[in-house]
Amino acid sequence: MLSRRNVRVKVMQRLYSLAQDKDLTFDQALKAFHGSIEDTFDLYLLNLYCIQKICSFATEDQKHRLTKHIKSDEDKVFTDKLYNNPLLKSLASNKALQDKYKKLGFFDIEEDVLRKVYKDFVKEEMHQKFILSSDNSNEEIVEVLLELYRVCRKNEVFNEVMDDRFAIWTDDKSLVIGTLKKTLKALPTEGPFYMEHFPDDDTVYNFGEFLLKKVHSEEKELEKMITPVLENWESERVAIVDMILIKMALIELINFKTIPCKVTLNEYVELSKSYSTDKSKEFVNGVLDKLMKELQDNNIIAKEGRGLVDE
Numbered sequence: 001m002l003s004r005r006n007v008r009v010k011v012m013q014r015l016y017s018l019a020q021d022k023d024l025t026f027d028q029a030l031k032a033f034h035g036s037i038e039d040t041f042d043l044y045l046l047n048l049y050c051i052q053k054i055c056s057f058a059t060e061d062q063k064h065r066l067t068k069h070i071k072s073d074e075d076k077v078f079t080d081k082l083y084n085n086p087l088l089k090s091l092a093s094n095k096a097l098q099d100k101y102k103k104l105g106f107f108d109i110e111e112d113v114l115r116k117v118y119k120d121f122v123k124e125e126m127h128q129k130f131i132l133s134s135d136n137s138n139e140e141i142v143e144v145l146l147e148l149y150r151v152c153r154k155n156e157v158f159n160e161v162m163d164d165r166f167a168i169w170t171d172d173k174s175l176v177i178g179t180l181k182k183t184l185k186a187l188p189t190e191g192p193f194y195m196e197h198f199p200d201d202d203t204v205y206n207f208g209e210f211l212l213k214k215v216h217s218e219e220k221e222l223e224k225m226i227t228p229v230l231e232n233w234e235s236e237r238v239a240i241v242d243m244i245l246i247k248m249a250l251i252e253l254i255n256f257k258t259i260p261c262k263v264t265l266n267e268y269v270e271l272s273k274s275y276s277t278d279k280s281k282e283f284v285n286g287v288l289d290k291l292m293k294e295l296q297d298n299n300i301i302a303k304e305g306r307g308l309v310d311e
Contacts, residue, residue, distance in 0.1 A: 001176075001199065002200075002203050003203075006040065007203060008248065008268075010036045011211050011215070012248065014030070014032055014033045014036075016240060029212070030209070037199050041199065042166070046161075046165055047149075047177075048097075048194070050109075050114060051152070051180075052088060052091050053114050054117050055083040055148070057083075058082040059084065061080065062078060078131060087138060087141050090187060090189055094190065096191065096192045097192075113160075114161070117151070120151060126143070126144060127144065127148075130144045146184055183197070223243075226287065239277055245272055245276070246268070249264055249265065257304040261303065268284060269285045269288070
């Protein structure tokens, strides 16, 4: 589930920590990098848990409505099928998944917090139509669950739960959302299905860890390459994040033969827009463009694969 873009962000953050904290060792930074990878996966599981938990409130809602002495028309037709359906049951009955939730401490989340999200969702038109329908297909249930997830993401309380548990929610939000949607669309499921979304070794080790180690170990050599192209700039005056991104891009250009140069250039320019100063986009783009041309002229960049040779 982890994209190269997310890995680049995590590497950048660890390199920034090393630059800012002189007491931080590289081994500690490397451990933190791998910890952030696990956090992304756990964040995905937290989103899945919250969907399941929010749906479960439909059962207590039905019980409450049945105890009313005077029932509204809505109370009379209400059922707990938001939770009592084959798709949600496949999650609730998945022992491996429930054990994982428990191990991660998700059961400790205050129920009233998620109950507020449920109360907002039952007012939605799609949920009301869902309740009134006499027979719902799995596809229709999935659509309701996707709508519930959309409501969750708009809900301040839901986002607070994510932020409180994982500081990476903002950075990894789009990635987690995409993975969670795939999971909902694949229901019902069984076994440790969620492990198929655990980050693969190639992305984590061969790309991310390599990138982190290489930038750290070749820092002085990289600075020697960068300094000559910093027109009217002293390297000490360049924003720390900008310098880190440029160094990362150089390592990627030289060492990853199957990643097109244009992709690398665009990715790091985009990161500078999100994580550095207002002027960083133009600066990083200009410096990298010059460095890339120099590397190509000196035959230091060698790309392999169809469509990459002339990049």
